[in-house]
Amino acid sequence: MLAFTNADDKQSPTVVGAGCSIDGDITTDNTIQIHGHVDGNITADTVIIGRGATVVGKVVAETLFLHGTLEGPATVATANVFSNAKMVGTLAYCTLNITGNTGLECKLTKRNSKGGKNE
Numbered sequence: 001m002l003a004f005t006n007a008d009d010k011q012s013p014t015v016v017g018a019g020c021s022i023d024g025d026i027t028t029d030n031t032i033q034i035h036g037h038v039d040g041n042i043t044a045d046t047v048i049i050g051r052g053a054t055v056v057g058k059v060v061a062e063t064l065f066l067h068g069t070l071e072g073p074a075t076v077a078t079a080n081v082f083s084n085a086k087m088v089g090t091l092a093y094c095t096l097n098i099t100g101n102t103g104l105e106c107k108l109t110k111r112n113s114k115g116g117k118n119e
């Protein structure tokens with residue numbers, strides 16, 4: 001049985017499951033969890049790129065949790081990069097948290113403003 005969120009609540013996350021592939025841009029006011037493959041730009045409040053997941057495109061968010069692979073630029077207020085994460089592109093952030101050994105091959109740019117997707 002599946003539980004559905006009330007449309008008035010508007011708090012349900014968007015989930016791209018493992019084995020799923022999306023070709024196109026995704027925009028949401030809430031959280032998106034990626035466990036598959038997205039070839040397109042993502043704009044969300046919180047973006048979670050899970051271990052084994054890949055995003056090829058631009059990410060704009062308040063908060064990024066990067067466990068998988070991001071091939072493209074990201075503009076965020078807070079970036080959380082975990083062990084085994086990989087990124088190529090430019091990471092523009094206000095706050096950067098790195099845990100463990102990562103495969104960052106990106107340019108890091110410290111931002112002055114706190115806004116992520118709401119700039």
